[in-house]
Amino acid sequence: xxxxxxxxxxxxxxxxxxxxxxxxxxxxxxxxxxxxxxxxxxxxxxxxxxxxxxxxxxxxxxxxxxxxxxxxxxxxxxxxxxxxxxxxxxxxxxxxxxxxxxxxxxxxxxxxxxxxxxxxxxxxxxxxxxxxxxxxxxxxxxxxxxxxxxxxxxxxxxxxxxxxxxxxxxxxxxxxxxxxxxxxxxxxxxxxxxxxxxxxxxxxxxxxxxxxxxxxxxxxxxxxxxxxxxxxxxxxxxxxxxxxxxxxxxxxxxxxxxxxxxxxxxxxxxxxxxxxxxxxxxxxxxxxxxxxxxxxxxxxxxxxx
Numbered sequence: 001x002x003x004x005x006x007x008x009x010x011x012x013x014x015x016x017x018x019x020x021x022x023x024x025x026x027x028x029x030x031x032x033x034x035x036x037x038x039x040x041x042x043x044x045x046x047x048x049x050x051x052x053x054x055x056x057x058x059x060x061x062x063x064x065x066x067x068x069x070x071x072x073x074x075x076x077x078x079x080x081x082x083x084x085x086x087x088x089x090x091x092x093x094x095x096x097x098x099x100x101x102x103x104x105x106x107x108x109x110x111x112x113x114x115x116x117x118x119x120x121x122x123x124x125x126x127x128x129x130x131x132x133x134x135x136x137x138x139x140x141x142x143x144x145x146x147x148x149x150x151x152x153x154x155x156x157x158x159x160x161x162x163x164x165x166x167x168x169x170x171x172x173x174x175x176x177x178x179x180x181x182x183x184x185x186x187x188x189x190x191x192x193x194x195x196x197x198x199x200x201x202x203x204x205x206x207x208x209x210x211x212x213x214x215x216x217x218x219x220x221x222x223x224x225x226x227x228x229x230x231x232x233x234x235x236x237x238x239x240x241x242x243x244x245x246x247x248x249x250x251x252x253x254x255x256x257x258x259x260x261x262x263x264x265x266x267x268x269x270x271x272x273x274x275x276x277x278x279x280x281x282x283x284x285x286x287x288x289x290x291x292x293x294x295x296x297x298x299x300x301x302x303x304x305x
Contacts, residue, residue: 006071007032008160008191009056014065016051016215021063025051027215028065033208035070035159038183038192040206040223042199042296047212049195050090053164056193057087069160083111086158090165092145096138100129100148103137104155111156123151126181128173143170150178154185161185162193167201179205203227203292211299219299223292232290235260235271237282244278247271252297261290 009032016026026048033039043049054060056067058074058081067074072081095103101120108116124130127147132140137148150166161182167175183205186192196202202209202223209226211219219226238256242248252259262268268287275282 005035006068008035008037008070009033009193010066010068010071011052011056012066012068014052014055014067015063016048016055016060017063025215026055026062029212029215029217030065031210031217031220033160033191033193035191036186036189037208038186038206039194040202040209041193041195041212042202042209043195043212044300046214048215049212050164051215052212053087053162053193053195056162057085058082083156084158085160085162086153086156087162088150088153088164088166090168092142092149094137094145094148096136099134099136100124100140100151101133103148104151107152107155113156116155119157120151120155123154126177127151128177143174146170147174147178159189160191160193164195165197166194167196167198175201199293199296200291209292211296213300226295227290227292232294233262233264233268234288234290234294235262235268236284236286236288238284239280239282241280243280244274247274247278252294259294261294 011029011031014026014029015024017024029048029052041049041052051060055062056069056074058078061075069081069084072084074081095106098106101124104120104123105116108114108120121130124133127150129144129147129151132144137145140148146166150163153161163182166178179201182192194202194206206223208222209219210217236257236259239258240256243251243253243258247260250260260271262271
């Protein structure tokens with residue numbers, strides 16, 4: 001019997017400190033990502049997500065612990081680990097002296113990939129870049145530059161793909177194009193690690209989710225289990241009025257949209273009665289289940305289910 005395949009990514013007790021240990025960005029983070037898995041890494045700004053990815057990509061050195069890609073240590077076996085990895089960074093980094101096609105050919109060369117034009121053409125087509133193939137990188141919009149970053153990360157066909165906030169500030173068309181293509185690659189066996197602040201994306205795409213808070217892993221489970229474990233009835237409505245203090249302290253308010261958690265039908269009735277008593281006019285009333293954003297906020301706030 002052949003030995004089991006190693007994890008696509010393995011974080012083992014990873015820590016990272018700055019300023020002689022005064023600032024601890026990561027504190028003993030451990031989890032595996034399986035081959036062919038679509039994994040979401042969530043957390044507020046400053047939680048340590050990008051630091052963890054920087055260590056994975058070899059751009060930073062962990063203060064403690066180890067990180068492996070398909071069994072290859074990112075420090076001791078860096079070349080093999082890096083060949084197995086394709087990373088789409090947050091920042092728009094590009095060389096202004098080359099066209100899109102030249103950029104992808106050069107990137108292929110970094111990994112020793114020759115005669116790669118057929119795959120480059122497929123990447124250009126899948127990411128909506130075919131008509132920009134010969135355009136200089138300086139001529140592209142921000143959204144188009146981000147598409148090129150995705151193509152660069154995939155040009156050597158890495159079995160492990162890392163997407164660090166890939167849809168931040170981009171249009172709906174790019175999001176749909178990107179997720180259709182990445183989902184196809186995932187179905188073909190590529191492992192995907194995604195960080196995003198768009199929690200509806202993580203809920204729709206990711207099979208498992210880990211959550212970081214202040215450098216520590218505070219949740220790790222299948223997406224369905226996280227949702228069912230924290231599930232509650234959510235009362236959603238719109239109003240221009242100020243909520244009573246006893247309701248405002250438990251509400252999630254986004255502009256005119258208010259969300260209040262209720263555990264059962266009787267609690268929903270009680271909330272509506274209190275809103276009527278306070279003469280709060282409501283519009284577009286909906287009653288539904290908690291989504292990943294509700295679960296995320298509850299975990300980050302340290303509240304019990």
